[in-house]
Amino acid sequence: MIITKTIKIKAKEGEYLDITEQVQNCVSDSKLKNGAVTVFVVGSTGAVSTIEYEPGLLKDVPGALEKLAPSNEDYEHNKTWGCDNGYSHVRATLLGPSLTVPIVDEKLTLGTWQQIVFMNFDTRDREREIVLQMMGE
Amino acid sequence: MIITKTIKIKAKEGEYLDITEQVQNCVSDSKLKNGAVTVFVVGSTGAVSTIEYEPGLLKDVPGALEKLAPSNEDYEHNKTWGCDNGYSHVRATLLGPSLTVPIVDEKLTLGTWQQIVFMNFDTRDREREIVLQMMGE
Amino acid sequence: MIITKTIKIKAKEGEYLDITEQVQNCVSDSKLKNGAVTVFVVGSTGAVSTIEYEPGLLKDVPGALEKLAPSNEDYEHNKTWGCDNGYSHVRATLLGPSLTVPIVDEKLTLGTWQQIVFMNFDTRDREREIVLQMMGE
Numbered sequence: 001m002i003i004t005k006t007i008k009i010k011a012k013e014g015e016y017l018d019i020t021e022q023v024q025n026c027v028s029d030s031k032l033k034n035g036a037v038t039v040f041v042v043g044s045t046g047a048v049s050t051i052e053y054e055p056g057l058l059k060d061v062p063g064a065l066e067k068l069a070p071s072n073e074d075y076e077h078n079k080t081w082g083c084d085n086g087y088s089h090v091r092a093t094l095l096g097p098s099l100t101v102p103i104v105d106e107k108l109t110l111g112t113w114q115q116i117v118f119m120n121f122d123t124r125d126r127e128r129e130i131v132l133q134m135m136g137e
Numbered sequence: 138m139i140i141t142k143t144i145k146i147k148a149k150e151g152e153y154l155d156i157t158e159q160v161q162n163c164v165s166d167s168k169l170k171n172g173a174v175t176v177f178v179v180g181s182t183g184a185v186s187t188i189e190y191e192p193g194l195l196k197d198v199p200g201a202l203e204k205l206a207p208s209n210e211d212y213e214h215n216k217t218w219g220c221d222n223g224y225s226h227v228r229a230t231l232l233g234p235s236l237t238v239p240i241v242d243e244k245l246t247l248g249t250w251q252q253i254v255f256m257n258f259d260t261r262d263r264e265r266e267i268v269l270q271m272m273g274e
Numbered sequence: 275m276i277i278t279k280t281i282k283i284k285a286k287e288g289e290y291l292d293i294t295e296q297v298q299n300c301v302s303d304s305k306l307k308n309g310a311v312t313v314f315v316v317g318s319t320g321a322v323s324t325i326e327y328e329p330g331l332l333k334d335v336p337g338a339l340e341k342l343a344p345s346n347e348d349y350e351h352n353k354t355w356g357c358d359n360g361y362s363h364v365r366a367t368l369l370g371p372s373l374t375v376p377i378v379d380e381k382l383t384l385g386t387w388q389q390i391v392f393m394n395f396d397t398r399d400r401e402r403e404i405v406l407q408m409m410g411e
Contacts, residue, residue: 035276040246044188050366051367055350068342076196094202094231095368096186096187097186097251101314102278102312102314111317111318114317131239133240135272175310181324181325205342206338214328214331214334218330223331227334227337231338234388
């Protein structure tokens with residue numbers, strides 16, 4: 001069985017959102033007992049991963065990314081297109097748009113302190129589509 | 138249904154290639170209506186992700202990786218094996234060899250400005266195998 | 275067919291372990307001919323990727339991560355919770371907990387010099403669960 005759900009997320013500039021409950025709800029609605037869900041970010045300035053979703057790390061992770069792809073640097077992307085989100089694209093490519101999580105007994109196999117996080121790296125508020133592709137039986 | 142395709146890619150030293158069309162063509166040929174494709178890079182000096190494939194970012198992403206794993210540094214890998222591609226391996230491990238993209242109505246669910254990119258981090262031209270594992274119905 | 279296996283891994287502080295053989299053994303036991311296996315790290319201080327598993331790179335990759343998320347920095351996570359593994363969490367989020375590898379003719383489609391590596395970024399020895407979700411026919 002294959003079930004597709006598209007969730008729409010409003011995210012502020014640089015916001016990291018815990019989407020675990022939304023993903024788990026879609027999995028529960030799907031009636032799949034076992035399988036996997038691929039969480040896929042449509043667009044090239046956002047990414048998905050897992051994190052212990054707490055206020056400290058919501059500063060620490062952006063802090064590390066600020067070293068890797070600083071927001072105030074000159075990017076060729078910005079020069080070419082007259083925009084300001086070169087660093088957003090770089091971060092998105094390095095982290096990647098997809099995550100696959102197993103489903104066992106109707107539940108995501110996440111740890112207690114492990115949440116699914118959508119990261120909007122863009123320089124403005126965005127509404128983003130995230131495709132959940134659930135496969136299993 | 139499970140359909141496997143292996144595509145062979147010739148990539149120059151440090152080249153980033155847009156393989157979206159090749160992946161979409163394989164998906165179309167597979168006749169799958171819904172499912173997912175896993176794009177998997179065979180080898181340990183290349184990676185796959187998504188990007189807005191345009192000339193600016195093709196300089197910006199390598200620029201960020203040059204900070205993270207500089208090409209001119211001394212790597213233990215190089216000292217041990219007498220080679221020069223330690224940084225290529227480091228970049229490949231950090232970015233990862235696999236990407237899973239949903240297929241909905243026979244199409245990859247990519248954004249308009251989001252392409253699938255194969256990154257050859259190696260220090261010489263390589264022919265690389267990329268396995269496309271398509272599953273669905 | 276969907277087959278789930280959970281493997282338990284004892285990993286020392288900062289240890290990187292080659293789990294290729296364990297994953298391949300589970301795939302072989304599953305009797306799947308074609309499909310894919312998702313390797314998923316339960317918890318938020320570890321990650322999975324592929325690497326040429328040799329002693330040089332086992333120093334080079336941690337070396338690059340030490341620049342990206344230094345172990346001796348002040349992290350908000352540490353200040354908030356009185357712990358010392360802020361950098362472990364940051365590294366885990368940046369690398370990601372999941373990897374999907376195609377199975378073709380009962381074998382993982384890895385390159386000769388490409389192994390599956392579990393990275394325990396945590397500051398103490400951990401026993402970790404890794405879920406292998408195998409799907410195929």
